[in-house]
Amino acid sequence: METHVRYLARSPIFETEKAFSTDYPVDHVEGARRTNHEVDDRPVTVSAIEDPSYWKLDVHGFCILHAETHLDPYKKKREVQDAYWYEIEAILHKHFPQYSRIEGFDLTLRKRGPEFPAISRGYRDEFEQPASMAHSDYSQGGGFLTLQYCFPGQDDYWKDRDFDMLKCVTIFLTGVHKRERKEPDQRANDDVWRPLTGPTDDWPLALCDYTTIDIEEDIRLNDAIRRDLVGEGSLLHYNKAHRWYYFKDQGVNDLLVFRNSDPHGKRARE
Known part of the structure; x- marks a missing residue:
């Protein structure tokens, strides 16, 4: 597939400012900006994944699971999220038995609006739009900020624990996956994506092979x-070394699992 990926430009502004963005209007604040991003749209080839078993979480930053799930996309999310979380947690326990505990803490619905991507920004109470810029949801420090927000007062509990964080979209699940510490403290963030209905090739998730990323020069x-x-x-x-992939005709029982980050930057992530 020949398409474009929206990167962050290597702008001189980042010599004096940290990159930032908001998801809500700030027009009422004099001089305020919603973001200091400059877009760098690049033509790329996004290749269809031919052999799902080839991709390894600890090598490429993502892997693919096939597992049966039951989710009624026509019910309100709060009516189904607990049962859905239980299914996702059971699937992850089966495929990643090293985790001693899996706990969901967020559920978000994404549905592309008819004006997207021509109009891609703006907060929506009903649903979020697909992400339009190449990104990872959590940095090394961002994972801990999320834990502090979602599990207030539990800093001592998570101290010196090894855990991952996962997410599933078009409904996506974010969770903490804690395992007993068997080596020096290492933390990572993993995500799990699946469509509500399928197969889907409308704005599919594109994944960049971690082995093609220069982590010193490419990440902001x-x-x-x-x-x-x-x-x-x-x-x-x-x-130009980046290699992008997508899962063609992804069905409701096809789950993309990928890691966001780890605190030491030593494990493959997406």
Whole structure:
């Protein structure tokens, strides 16, 4: 597939400012900006994944699971999220038995509006739009900020624990996956994506092979300013070495699992 990927430009502004963005209007504040991002749209080839078993989480930053799930997309999310979380948690326990505990803490619905991507910004109460810029939801520090927000008062509990964070979209699940510490403290963020209905080739998720990313030169930390918290993620600068992939005709029982970050930057992530 020949398409474009929206990267963050290597702008001189980042010599004096940290990258940031908001998800709500700030026009009422004099001199305020919603973001200091400059877009770098690049033509790229996004290849269809031919052999799902080839991709390894600890090598490429993502892997693909096939598992049966039951989710009624026509019910309100609060009516189905607990049962859905249980299914996702059971699937992850089966495929990643090293985790001793899996706990969901967020559920978000994404549905592309008819004006997207021509109009891609703006907060929606009904649903979020697909992400339009190459990114990772959590940086090394951003994972801890999310834990502090979602599990207030539990800093001592998570101290010196090894855990991952996962997410599933078009409904996406974010969770903490804690395992007993068997080596020096290492933390990572994993995501799990699946469509509500399928197969889907409308704005499919594109994944960049971690082995093609220069982590010293290509990654930019970004403050994600929300209505109720400030998080930190990572944005991607263009590099011609990047190799992008997508899962053609992804069905409701096809799950993309990928890692966002780890605190030491030593494990493959997406």
